[in-house]
Amino acid sequence: MKSSPPSFILSRHWTDSEAGIELRFWLIDSEGERRCRVIPEQSSSCFVAQRHLKQWQGLWRRLGISVRVGERTFTSLLGDQVLPVYTHSVRQQRRWVHTGQDQGLKVWEDDVMPANRFLMERFLFGSLSEQEGRFRPASSEPELRVLSLDIETDWYIPGQLPALYSIALAFDDQQQVLVVNDGADFITDDGVDVRLFSTVRDCLAEAIARIQAYDPDCIVGWNVIDFDLRILQEHCDQVGLAFEVGRQRAVPLWREMGGQPGRYALELEGRQVVDGPGAFRSAAWAFEDYSLETVSRSLLNRGKRIEHSDDRVGEIERLYREDLQAFAHYNAEDAQLVLDLFDVAGLWHFLIERSHLTGLPMDRVGGSSAAFNTVYMPRLHRYGYVASSVGEQTLQSSSPGGHVMDSTPGIYRDVIVLDFKSLYPSIIRTFLIDPMGLLEGLNADEAESIPGFLGARFHRTRHILPGLIDQLWAARDQAKREQNAPMSQAIKIIMNSFYGVLGSPLCRFFDPRLASSITMRGHDILQRSSEFIESQGYPVIYGDTDSLFIHARNHAEPKRLGRELADQLNEWWRSLLQESYGLASQLEMEFETHYSRFVMPTIRGTDKGSKKRYAGWIEGDGEPRLVFKGLEAVRSDWTPMAKAFQHRLYRCVFQEEDYRQVIRSTVQQLHAGELDAELVYRRRLRRQIDQYEKQAPPHVQAARLKKQHNPNWFGRTIEYVKTVQGWQPLPYVSAPLDYTHYIEKQLAPIADALLFFFDDDFQAVVDDQMSLF
Known part of the structure; x- marks a missing residue:
């Protein structure tokens, strides 16, 4: 067999067969050629204690399972002498392993799947080449075909399948939107390819056909696995359509994440499915939150076509009913944003390089433990040891x-x-x-x-x-x-x-x-x-x-x-x-x-120094700048007014200007209503509203009130303000804002942390000013 050029490993798969385990590796070389390398008649391996070998042999005979025991003895990291065992079926291996464990017999490394084991033991991380029929480690920089997918539905209620409105696909400067709308006139658009379908089934069939026609190496989106693709899978199941979006028209293999309801892992033949938030977290990007709107505003200076509002879903519903062209543009922009974010952040390069370093596929979120296992275990085996369980x-x-x-x-x-x-x-x-x-x-x-x-x-x-x-x-x-x-x-x-x-x-x-x-x-x-x-x-x-x-x-x-x-x-x-x-x-x-x-600063209310909280002024490296660590200016649970006030106050002190004027002018603006738009708290609900106890924190109180006004609201982020009648959510604010609260709970703590060092305090500075109101 002649040598092959270095090829990047797009995906790896295994299947039990009568002849043994079949391994499949989808590869792409530097010239863009894609192929599936099939390796038949492989085994799955793990290790058993040498002292229990006779018990294992009796168990294998009773179960009628044929295994091969290796001759080389290894040692576990706790000192057990162990032997390798090879089985021609993962299903059979799982059967005898579980039976033996129920009887108190130990097994090591039985959780390493055959395709991963094959690559790992040969140090094939990220890329490989073939020379005279043997696989060799390699490195390559593939040109990936990427398709971004985003769907729109009606109100999503956990446990219920929402109605499908549209499917947007973005790739190679093309934007296509497939809309379910019976009775609407056909619409054309110079920028976006919009097609209307009278049934959900027809829309799904066309989406599958277009994915197969483009044949992407990677499918991306924002929460694309747990929401978009999962919803499409359930709609396909409902209408009796095979969701054939993998290569060779394969359907996805779903696995529910243990202990995480509604979270799924997905395997797709010949393709990677990469979720946006997970990819950004893996690359250590930090944002106030990982919503598509927040990340896009941070990196692209643009966001969704519908600005952040309390009733974005309601606005989507209205556009779907009244303005299909604007609706299609909204859906298409969401798909395009994800493509642009990956490009601007250099995520594809990062994920490829990470794969070369760790052997992890690009779709793996986090995976520090898996990465360590992959690079460490084959070296450990060469020293004659096996990994612990x-x-x-x-x-x-x-x-x-x-x-x-x-x-x-x-x-x-x-x-x-x-x-x-x-x-x-x-x-x-x-x-x-x-x-x-x-x-x-x-x-x-x-x-x-x-x-x-x-x-x-x-x-x-x-x-x-x-x-x-x-x-x-x-x-x-x-x-x-x-x-x-x-x-x-x-x-x-x-x-x-x-x-x-x-x-x-x-x-x-x-x-x-x-x-x-x-x-x-x-x-x-x-x-x-x-x-x-x-x-x-x-x-x-x-x-x-x-x-x-x-x-x-x-x-x-x-x-x-x-x-x-x-x-x-x-x-x-x-x-x-x-x-x-x-x-x-x-x-x-x-x-x-x-x-x-x-x-x-000190710990609030004491003269003892704080930890992980400080502020500094850096000069000489371009424009002077403030740096905050752990203080209110960098915390998401403080209002925009508080953050801006802290910036102004510290800048003033560092530049040796009159801090009293900053305090007084801020209080005056507050009472004049000029800062009302900056008094909004924004918090995320960590669980369903009805799961909180009766004595709920302010953001939960506001969320309950919002639910009363809008029973169809199922959001996780709540925006709210403090009024003279308590905590009220946007946009259902019916009482005057409680300025005293914002002075005492937002401005005073920030100022006093700094004024402490001047033997001064916030109240003394504003007393004269407050007498005017």
Whole structure:
């Protein structure tokens, strides 16, 4: 067989057959050729305890199941001797595994599906090539065909199938909208291809035909799996139509997510289905919320064609009845927004690079544990070990989080921030923290191991994870040199996720000795670094996990001081670790930020310094700017007025202007009604309204009132205000606004947190002003 060009793995599938398990990999090469590589007669594998082999053999005979037991002995991370077992059917493997587990027999790695196992054990992450019939790791940059899908329905009520109004498809600068509307005249539009259908079945059939004609590699949308595609599936079921949207006209395979009603996983032959919010979260994008409107406004400076309102669904209903052209444009724009968002955010590049690094398919949301399993387990097997099962590790000790130091409150000039570059991955690299290395270290002489915490010891030479992070670190440095931001971001997210995997009881490599050896070492590093900085004559006013905030006092060049202190600290750690442990330090402190003015507030009502809350003023890097951490200006549960007030007040103080005038003018504007539009609270309901207890918080009170006014409202986000008659929702506000509430609960707390340092208070500033009202 001749060699094939590098091809990206679009999707992977397996099917039981009489001849064994059939694996199918859909591939796309650099020239855009798409093909399905079929590998027949494969087996599913897992591991059983060697000491229970006779019991297993008796069980297999009773069940009439043929298996093959491998000859090589492996060791579990808890010390069991285990043997590999191969079965020609996943269904049969599940049968004997469950039967044996019911009898108290243990199995390892039975949850790894055949297609994933095939790729993982050959280190085929993201892409592959074939050379003389053998698969080889490769890298490729595919040109993907992407189709965005969005539907419109009537009011969605959980548990009921809503009526289907339309299906919008956007791809290659085309927008097509298929509308269910019996009796309407045919409409034409120069910008959007709009077609009308008299029945839901005809509309669905046409949508399926168009998807097959375009033949996308990826289908995207906003909540496209749990809503759009699921609703279309249910409508197809209702009218007796096969929902054939996969390649080779395959139908979706649905799996309900355990413990998450209404949440589904979806497998589609030859295609990836990528959900917008999940993709943005995976790439560590942060927004006030992940609605399509919010994300589009943030990145594209445009949003839905119907502006945010209390009755957007009602407006959609009206357009559907009265203005089909405007309705079609609205639906088409929602589909187009998703395509544009993925392009602007570079998400396709990110997802492809992540797949090359971790082996995860592009549609996998989150998946830090799965990524760790994929890259770690094949290396573990080559050392003769197998991975633990989730819950197998029963140690009860909990590992602490990052160290947060007590702060010294005050208003400062010249605060510099030093930050350890990727502290937790650096600790893993330096102190050789590793699941396999823990077992090896505990069984080795002291001289061959490095002490951790909670009794852990890590082998000096037999380990996997430090080398993995070395490779990722080098790859990230290369990505930075090449200005490959998506690759750099993907590597950063993966490296930083490793600590969470080791510290989560839901992950197979969980061990509190591993996680604690990272976090408790981090505590020690931060504390000793602080002591070193203070020994140089500069007070550390705060520290958090991997950062130190240092008062530069009257140093003429604070930025130069920051770089010098970082260099000195790095050299100090290099010498200390070499002398104490014989280790090469991978710790790297960097100068991060210089705040020309800085506020570390107190805990409200006390003179004790707060944590994870501060504000600073940065100059010299272009336009001066304010930075808020943990304060009201960055919290979603404060009103726009409060946020704007805090910005104005802090800017005024940092620029040494009269803060009293800012306070008085804001209060005056408030009483004059000029700020009414900025007094709206906006909160999200975490559960159904009737699930809250009688003593409900303000946003629930407002939501109940809104439900009374509009029984058809089933929204999750509520906008409301405080009136003299209590909390009232928009747009059903019938009483005057309670300005006293906004003064006492929104303005005063923000001002007093700052005025405390001037021996002043909000009430004293506004007393004279208030007497005018």
